[in-house]
Amino acid sequence: MxxxxxxxxxxxxxxxxxxxxxxxxxxxxxxxxxxxxxxxxxxxxxxxxxxxxxxxxxxxxxxxxxxxxxxxxxxxxxxxxxxxxxxxxxxxxxxxxxxxxxxxxxxxxxxxxxxxxxxxxxxxxxxxxxxxxxxxxxxxxxxxxxxxxxxxxxxxxxxxxxxxxxxxxxxxxxxxxxxxxxxxxxxxxxxxxxxxxxxxxxxxxxxxxxxxxxxxxxxxxxxxxxxxxxxxxxxxxxxxxxxxxxxxxxxxxxxxxxxxxxxxxxxxxxxxxxxxxxxxxxxxxxxxxxxxxxxxxxxxxxxxxxxxxxxMVPEIQEPHQPVQPTGEKGTIAFEDVTFSYPGAEHPAIEHISFQAKPGQVTAIIGGTGSGKSTLVSLIPRFYDVDAGRILVDGVDIRDMSQQVLRQKIGFVPQRAVLFSGTVADNLRYGKEDATDEEIRHAADIAQATSFILEMEDGFEAHLDQGGMNVSGGQKQRLSIARALVRRPEIYVFDDSFSALDFKTEAKLQAALRQELQEATVIVVAQRVSTVMDADQIIVLDAGQVVGIGRHRELLDTCQVYQEIVSSQLAEEETA
CATH class of the missing domain: 1.20.1560.10 (ABC transporter type 1, transmembrane domain)
Known part of the structure; x- marks a missing residue:
C-alpha cells in the first residue's frame, strides 16, 4: 500500500x-x-x-x-x-x-x-x-x-x-x-x-x-x-x-x-x-x-x-544497446531453434533450422499440434527461444528493438481479431496515416471490397467488439487487408485462409503473389492446396522438421507430407 x-x-x-x-x-x-x-x-x-x-x-x-x-x-x-x-x-x-x-x-x-x-x-x-x-x-x-x-x-x-x-x-x-x-x-x-x-x-x-x-x-x-x-x-x-x-x-x-x-x-x-x-x-x-x-x-x-x-517483470526485455539491422531486408533465419512452453514436459519445437528470403513464399504445414503456430509466434518475439537463435535481417531478434522488429512484420493471427470501430479504423490499425486509396487497394487484394461496399456505410461501417457482426471469412479477409495496408518487409499468415472457400482463396492467393513479389511471405496452412505453389514447404511433425522442399520434391522424399497430401487430395491432383 x-x-x-x-x-x-x-x-x-x-x-x-x-x-x-x-x-x-x-x-x-x-x-x-x-x-x-x-x-x-x-x-x-x-x-x-x-x-x-x-x-x-x-x-x-x-x-x-x-x-x-x-x-x-x-x-x-x-x-x-x-x-x-x-x-x-x-x-x-x-x-x-x-x-x-x-x-x-x-x-x-x-x-x-x-x-x-x-x-x-x-x-x-x-x-x-x-x-x-x-x-x-x-x-x-x-x-x-x-x-x-x-x-x-x-x-x-x-x-x-x-x-x-x-x-x-x-x-x-x-x-x-x-x-x-x-x-x-x-x-x-x-x-x-x-x-x-x-x-x-x-x-x-x-x-x-x-x-x-x-x-x-x-x-x-x-x-x-x-x-x-x-x-x-x-x-x-x-x-x-x-x-x-x-x-x-x-x-x-x-x-x-x-x-x-x-x-x-x-x-x-x-x-x-x-x-x-x-x-x-x-x-x-x-x-x-x-x-x-x-x-x-x-x-x-x-x-x-x-x-x-x-x-511482475516481463520475460522479454529490450536490449540495453539495440543492434540496427544490416543484412538483406526481410531475410529470416532459424538456427537450431528449440522452444518449450512454461511447465511443459517436452519442447513444442526443437532443432528447427531454415531460411526464408525476400521474394519467396515459405509455407509451413503439419498435423495438429506439430508446432506450426508456435514457430511463427517466435518471429515477432512473442516468446523467447530456449536454445538457438532467430535472425531477421542478419541480426538476432533478442538484440533488436521490439518496436523495430515488429515494424517489419505484418502478422495475421490464426484467430482473426477485430476491434470496435469502423472498417477503415481497423484497416488503419497498423498504419494510422494510410490514405483511402491504400485502404481500398488492400481491401481489393484481400477480396474484401465486395462485402465492405455491401455494408450500409461501406468503409465507415461500424464493427462490433471482436467483429461479431461479420462472418469468420470476412474477419479473416479484413485481418489480411490490415496487414497489407502496413506494407511491411515480412508477412506472416498463421492459417489465415482456413475460413475461406476455395474460389475466394484462389483469387486471394493470386492477388497476393502479384502484390508481395519483393516481400518475405510465411504461410501456415492446414490445406495442401494453400501451400502447393510455395517456393519452399517446411513439413513439421511432433515439433521437428521432417522435410523441406517444393511440392513435387516432398511427394518423393517426405512420408509425412505424402500422408497429408493423400488424405486431402485425389490421386489425379497429386500427379
Whole structure:
C-alpha cells in the first residue's frame, strides 16, 4: 500500500491544502464546546443576554467557516483521489502492455481486468477517505483529549479507560476482516472469469445446449462470492454497534461521576456539558477511523494484487544497446531453434533450422499440434527461444528493438481479431496515416471490397467488439487487408485462409503473389492446396522438421507430407 501511495507525490500542494483546511475545521470543532460552556456558566447563570448573543454569533461564524473548510477539503480530496486512480490505471495498463503471453497466462485475463478496474477503484476509495477522515479524525481526537483534560483532568480518567477497550475491539474486527476480503477478491476473479467465458462463448454454449450448466456455474460462483461478502459485511458491521455501546456507557459514566463532582462543587454544569461533547468528539473520531476499516482490509488486499502485477517483470526485455539491422531486408533465419512452453514436459519445437528470403513464399504445414503456430509466434518475439537463435535481417531478434522488429512484420493471427470501430479504423490499425486509396487497394487484394461496399456505410461501417457482426471469412479477409495496408518487409499468415472457400482463396492467393513479389511471405496452412505453389514447404511433425522442399520434391522424399497430401487430395491432383 505504501508503494502505491507514493503516487500522491505529484499532488503534494493539494494534499497540503486539504490538511490545512481540515486543521482549521478541527480547531473550530474543538473551539465550539468551550464557547458553549461559557454561555452556560457565564451567560445563562448570570442572565447576561448580550454576552449570550455575542458568543452565540461568534459560534455561528465559526460554524460557517468550518462548513466552508469541510466542503473545500472534500472537493480537493475527491479530485486528488480521482487523479490518483487515473494515473494508477494508466501505470498498470502500460505495464501490462509489455507482458509476454506467458505473463498473461500466468495471471489470467479475467484477473487482470478485475485488478485494473475493481481493485484500483478500492484503492482510490481508500485514498479519498484517508484524505478526509484519516486526517480529520486524529486531529479531532487529539484536540478533544487535550480539551477534555483541560476541562477536568480527574474526569478524563474515563477517556483513559475507554481508549484501550476501543482499540482492542477495532483490532479484533480488522484482523478477521482483512483475511476475508482477500478471499473475496479471489472469488470476484472467479465470477469475472465465468461471466467472461459465458459472454465470449455464447455460440458454443447454445450449440451444445449447455445453458443450464453455465447458469449453474454462474450460480455457484455468484453464491460463493455473495456468501463471503455477507460474512465480511457482518463482521465489519459488528464494529458500529460495539462502539455505540462503548460510547453510551462512557456517557453514562461521565454523567455519573460528573454529577458527583458538580455536587461537591469541583465542576460547573457548562463544563460537564463541554466535557461530554469532547468525549463524544473523541469517540466519534475513533468511529470515523473505524469506518476506514470497512475499506482498509479490502483496499489492502487490492493493493497487494495491483503490486503483484506491477512487480511482475516481463520475460522479454529490450536490449540495453539495440543492434540496427544490416543484412538483406526481410531475410529470416532459424538456427537450431528449440522452444518449450512454461511447465511443459517436452519442447513444442526443437532443432528447427531454415531460411526464408525476400521474394519467396515459405509455407509451413503439419498435423495438429506439430508446432506450426508456435514457430511463427517466435518471429515477432512473442516468446523467447530456449536454445538457438532467430535472425531477421542478419541480426538476432533478442538484440533488436521490439518496436523495430515488429515494424517489419505484418502478422495475421490464426484467430482473426477485430476491434470496435469502423472498417477503415481497423484497416488503419497498423498504419494510422494510410490514405483511402491504400485502404481500398488492400481491401481489393484481400477480396474484401465486395462485402465492405455491401455494408450500409461501406468503409465507415461500424464493427462490433471482436467483429461479431461479420462472418469468420470476412474477419479473416479484413485481418489480411490490415496487414497489407502496413506494407511491411515480412508477412506472416498463421492459417489465415482456413475460413475461406476455395474460389475466394484462389483469387486471394493470386492477388497476393502479384502484390508481395519483393516481400518475405510465411504461410501456415492446414490445406495442401494453400501451400502447393510455395517456393519452399517446411513439413513439421511432433515439433521437428521432417522435410523441406517444393511440392513435387516432398511427394518423393517426405512420408509425412505424402500422408497429408493423400488424405486431402485425389490421386489425379497429386500427379
Amino acid at each position: 505504501k508503494e502505491l501511495l507514493k503516487g500522491l507525490r505529484p499532488h503534494r500542494v493539494s494534499v497540503a491544502c486539504i490538511v490545512f483546511l481540515i486543521f482549521l475545521q478541527c480547531l473550530s470543532t474543538v473551539y465550539l464546546p468551550h464557547q458553549m460552556s461559557d454561555i452556560v456558566d457565564i451567560g445563562i447563570v448570570h442572565g447576561d443576554v448580550p454576552y449570550i448573543l455575542r458568543v452565540g454569533g461568534l459560534m455561528l461564524g465559526v460554524s460557517v467557516a468550518a462548513a466552508v473548510c469541510s466542503i473545500t477539503a472534500g472537493f480537493l480530496s475527491s479530485r486528488v483521489a480521482a487523479s490518483f486512480g487515473r494515473t494508477l490505471r494508466s501505470k498498470v495498463f502500460r505495464h501490462v502492455e509489455n507482458f509476454t503471453l506467458h505473463e498473461f497466462d500466468q495471471i489470467g485475463t479475467s484477473s487482470l481486468i478485475t485488478r485494473t478496474t475493481n481493485d484500483i477503484a478500492q484503492v482510490q476509495q481508500l485514498v479519498n477517505m484517508m484524505l478526509r477522515l484519516m486526517i480529520r479524525a486524529p486531529l479531532t481526537a487529539i484536540g478533544g483529549i487535550m480539551m477534555a483534560f483541560y476541562t477536568d483532568a480527574t474526569l478524563a480518567i474515563v477517556v483513559v479507560v475507554v481508549m484501550p477497550i476501543l482499540g482492542l475491539v477495532i483490532y479484533l474486527v480488522y484482523s478477521r476482516g482483512i483475511t476475508m476480503f482477500r478471499a473475496m477478491q479471489k472469488k470476484m476473479d472467479k465470477l469475472n472469469r465465468v461471466v467472461r467465458e459465458n459472454l465470449t462463448g455464447i455460440r458454443v454454449i447454445r450449440s451444445f445446449n449447455r445453458i443450464e450448466y453455465e447458469q449453474e456455474r454462474f450460480h455457484q460462483a455468484n453464491f460463493d462470492l455473495t456468501n463471503t461478502a455477507t460474512k465480511v459485511n457482518q463482521t465489519m458491521a459488528s464494529l458500529t454497534p460495539a462502539m455505540m455501546i462503548i460510547l453510551n456507557f462512557s456517557t453514562i459514566a461521565i454523567v455519573w461521576f460528573g454529577g458527583i463532582r458538580i455536587d461537591h462543587g469541583d465542576m460547573q454544569i457548562g463544563s460537564l456539558m463541554a466535557f461530554i461533547q469532547y468525549v463524544t468528539q473523541i469517540l466519534f473520531s475513533i468511529m470515523m477511523v473505524s469506518m476506514m476499516f470497512f475499506v482498509i482490509p479490502r483496499a489492502t488486499a487490492s493493493a497487494a494484487r495491483i503490486n503483484e502485477v506491477l512487480h
